[in-house]
Amino acid sequence: MSKSALMVYEDYRGNYNVGDYIQSLAAKGFLPEADIFINREKLAMYKGEKAKLIMNGWFTHTKNNNWIPSSQLDTLFVAFHINNLAKKTILSKEGIAYLKSKEPIGCRDQNTVNLLQEVGVKAYFTGCLTLTLDRYKKNNIEREGIYIVDPLYNYPQSKYIFHSPITAIKGLLKGRAFQIGKLERHLRNIFTDELLKTAHYRCQDLPGKNVTDEQRFKVAENLLEEYSKAKLVITSRIHCALPCLAMGTPVIYINGFDHVIDTCRFDGILDLFNCINVNPKNGYFTANFDLNGKVDVTTKVKNSDKYLTLANNMKDICSKFTDS
Numbered sequence: 001m002s003k004s005a006l007m008v009y010e011d012y013r014g015n016y017n018v019g020d021y022i023q024s025l026a027a028k029g030f031l032p033e034a035d036i037f038i039n040r041e042k043l044a045m046y047k048g049e050k051a052k053l054i055m056n057g058w059f060t061h062t063k064n065n066n067w068i069p070s071s072q073l074d075t076l077f078v079a080f081h082i083n084n085l086a087k088k089t090i091l092s093k094e095g096i097a098y099l100k101s102k103e104p105i106g107c108r109d110q111n112t113v114n115l116l117q118e119v120g121v122k123a124y125f126t127g128c129l130t131l132t133l134d135r136y137k138k139n140n141i142e143r144e145g146i147y148i149v150d151p152l153y154n155y156p157q158s159k160y161i162f163h164s165p166i167t168a169i170k171g172l173l174k175g176r177a178f179q180i181g182k183l184e185r186h187l188r189n190i191f192t193d194e195l196l197k198t199a200h201y202r203c204q205d206l207p208g209k210n211v212t213d214e215q216r217f218k219v220a221e222n223l224l225e226e227y228s229k230a231k232l233v234i235t236s237r238i239h240c241a242l243p244c245l246a247m248g249t250p251v252i253y254i255n256g257f258d259h260v261i262d263t264c265r266f267d268g269i270l271d272l273f274n275c276i277n278v279n280p281k282n283g284y285f286t287a288n289f290d291l292n293g294k295v296d297v298t299t300k301v302k303n304s305d306k307y308l309t310l311a312n313n314m315k316d317i318c319s320k321f322t323d324s
Contacts (some may be wrong), residue, residue: 003050004051005036006028007039017205019237022239024220025133026056027318032322040059043073044070051074053074053075053076054321057108067089077102078106079107080106080108081107081109084261084264107126108269109125111267113125127311128239131310132311133224133246133247136228136243137246143229145199146232147234148201149233150237151183152254154259186280190285227243233251236257242307253276256278272307
């Protein structure tokens, strides 16, 4: 009988992305047991027992050119993302042949669907597997607290620019170091001072030194527990916003991204949210929901239920794979 594998992740600039572990928690929900942890960047190197692995997420994140999973891994491609940074690696001649052997490929975003179809691989849109995290949903509770999670995290911030001498020099040369105040200014355009002062702030990009994978999964679960009880969550992290849909937590997604590395992830996803789109140059914003003035502590939003068809479809696909 095959083992069940679960993906874990490498640090980037000394930090780990909690959202990656939230994606793995979504996959874990379909496994009888997580027998094996496998590093996402080292799937080709796996030589252990035959194991089933749900391939959801962004691969070759660290530009690893040896990405094709080991033959010891029985893989299901659902909620799969090909970033513009990785498409040359993934869509090599060998990579395309591998993907064709796993058709049809379920994709997290429409851009990935298009990339695969252009090279002759059958693909369809699934959305993100974190839409299936309704097992954390709380019913009949009094929701409390507004949570702000990494808003406009792509904006220049001192913790990233001055992370190391090299990043500091780059930040100075590119002028980003002189834009550090932009984040606060643009947030104050959108939210009242009262909301910004009273909200609970959380970060999904955390130091990874001496933090085990088990501890990282626990951090991810603790954050999901907090989000599941919140009155409102405001975030620029898709792996915070999408789980909130699944858990029934009112959520507003703040989109201030303008680089193709980010925007290629969003096609088909942003349609699911209450979304505020921000012009990163001047802070001008528009909302796709009814909003008069700024968002304040009394603002109420209702989530769309468009995600449900996607979530139910992924549940069916993943359950059939892990039960077989």
